[in-house]
Amino acid sequence: MTIEPLADNYIDHRGIYLLSHSVGLPLNSSEQAAAAGFWQPWRGANNDIWTHWLGCIDAYRDQLATLLNGEKGSFCPQTSLSSAVAKIVDSLSLDKNKNTILLSEEDFPSIAFALQKAAGGGYRLKFIPADADTADINAWDQQMTADVGMVLVTHVQSNNGRQLPVRQITELSCRKGILSMIDIAQSVAILPIDLQTWFADFVLGSCVKWVGGGPGAAFMWVNPDIIDQCQPCHVGWFSHANPFEFDIHHFDYAADALRFWGGTPSVYPYVLAAHSLGFINNIGVNNIRGYNIKLADKIIQQVSPAELQSPMEPELRSGTLILHFGARQQALLNRLQQQQVHFDTRTKGLRLSPHLCNSSQQIEALISLF
Ligand SMILES: Cc1ncc(COP(=O)(O)O)c(C=O)c1O
Incomplete structure (x- = not known):
């Protein structure tokens, strides 16, 4: 299944939204479904x-x-x-x-x-x-x-x-x-x-x-x-x-x-x-997870093992990547915020959750900011 164009099903938003571990985005059709139901x-x-x-x-x-x-x-x-x-x-x-x-x-x-x-x-x-x-x-x-x-x-x-x-x-x-x-x-x-x-x-x-x-x-x-x-x-x-x-x-x-x-x-x-x-359910969680791994792998390839706080192996890691850039951390957080990358931080680092609402191009744009 081609997942890429599915990002268009999510509400039009500014920036790169990587907070699906906190609040997932609604679909374009959500308001209409609420009106009908x-x-x-x-x-x-x-x-x-x-x-x-x-x-x-x-x-x-x-x-x-x-x-x-x-x-x-x-x-x-x-x-x-x-x-x-x-x-x-x-x-x-x-x-x-x-x-x-x-x-x-x-x-x-x-x-x-x-x-x-x-x-x-x-x-x-x-x-x-x-x-x-x-x-x-x-x-x-x-x-x-x-x-x-x-x-x-x-x-x-x-x-x-x-x-x-x-x-x-x-x-x-x-x-x-x-x-x-x-x-x-x-x-x-x-x-x-x-x-x-x-x-x-x-x-x-x-x-x-x-x-x-x-x-x-x-x-x-x-x-x-x-x-x-x-x-x-x-x-x-x-x-x-x-x-x-x-x-x-x-x-x-x-x-x-x-x-x-x-x-x-x-x-x-x-x-x-x-x-x-x-x-x-129409897309199927196996497909969604496959897409999440594909996008997360792109990010993982651009960081050092020491920067990756969450597990490397797909079978051990969740949908969320946790990264800590050591001495560069604060400067990087500022840059991401300026470029409207939406993420949050916990003690172990920043949390990024690639999901259906993200395109590969967005992940490439994110990586270019590291
Ligand atoms: C692992 C986990 N459990 C539970 C919750 C939320 O629990 P509740 O529905 O009681 O607010 C969260 C929210 O971030 C969570 O990450």
């Missing part, structure tokens, strides 16, 4: 508003099921990963002998904050140190001690641009009777993910980054094998097996992941995200 049913001002809107949320779940190879019923819309984490933790009954949640110093802080608060309910957190090699399964094996009841695995840690071996880690946690929660915020729509090949219990993601679907459309996937163990506390009528039963004295959990849903949902974010997900 959200505004038109509302403007129709009849009994069918919710039928249309719920149809859009259904389409969102269908697109996620295609993207990640799961059943639609295992996906529940969420507003953010952090709130999904909190709901998951308080839905599980605690085994006093396995009340440690294992995570890593390199995980995204928001998720750790949510876990810390949930830990108030009797869990304790244990962090894998920042200098441990979390790509090495032995680091996980050593830390998965008998007291660990749950593990958080961040597929792509945003500060170091590397992939973790989720299949291996979840296979190990499964063997040790430890529940697993996988954060795919930085990998969804850029790394191929097949949920059927993982041994995960919960998977959390959102559409604001590589999907280009805007903020507010997050999701959780719950393994159908454990759904009956989950008794969420934060519920509403959309968590009910029959939301329209309207018996105030009777609550029955939805049989699938929708038990985690809650009260009246928002709609607009899911309309937008479903549209962008459809675009991603």
Whole structure:
């Protein structure tokens, strides 16, 4: 598939946009899709508003099921990963002998904050140190001690641009009777993910980054094998097996992941995200990743190994390159900013995320500034 002309599908913008790890760009057609899915049913001002809107949320779940190879019923819309984490933790009954949640110093802080608060309910957190090699399964094996009841695995840690071996880690946690929660915020729509090949219990993601679907459309996937163990506390009528039963004295959990849903949902974010997900699914994540590697390789060829902070090998690296130019760093950052290259920086260096919205010519223009 020829990916190059696809950049024209993204909104016209100034400069070279390399921030898809933060906010992915919308498509030219996104506003029109939002008008059709959200505004038109509302403007129709009849009994069918919710039928249309719920149809859009259904389409969102269908697109996620295609993207990640799961059943639609295992996906529940969420507003953010952090709130999904909190709901998951308080839905599980605690085994006093396995009340440690294992995570890593390199995980995204928001998720750790949510876990810390949930830990108030009797869990304790244990962090894998920042200098441990979390790509090495032995680091996980050593830390998965008998007291660990749950593990958080961040597929792509945003500060170091590397992939973790989720299949291996979840296979190990499964063997040790430890529940697993996988954060795919930085990998969804850029790394191929097949949920059927993982041994995960919960998977959390959102559409604001590589999907280009805007903020507010997050999701959780719950393994159908454990759904009956989950008794969420934060519920509403959309968590009910029959939301329209309207018996105030009777609550029955939805049989699938929708038990985690809650009260009246928002709609607009899911309309937008479903549209962008459809675009991603049409192209296919394998093709998108191939294009990302091609553009990233062009950049890698122009920097020294010492300047590349993220892994060199495509199978270890994420969609994001992290570069540090040592003594030249500040001058280079200034030059990139002056030339309207859009990027951000973290302690390890500047983060550049080549995606469908970028052309090869843009990457060549970027390189000429190094
Ligand atoms: C790895 C990772 N997880 C989670 C998030 C966001 O979490 P939330 O949806 O709770 O804001 C980010 C945002 O940058 C992230 O990089």
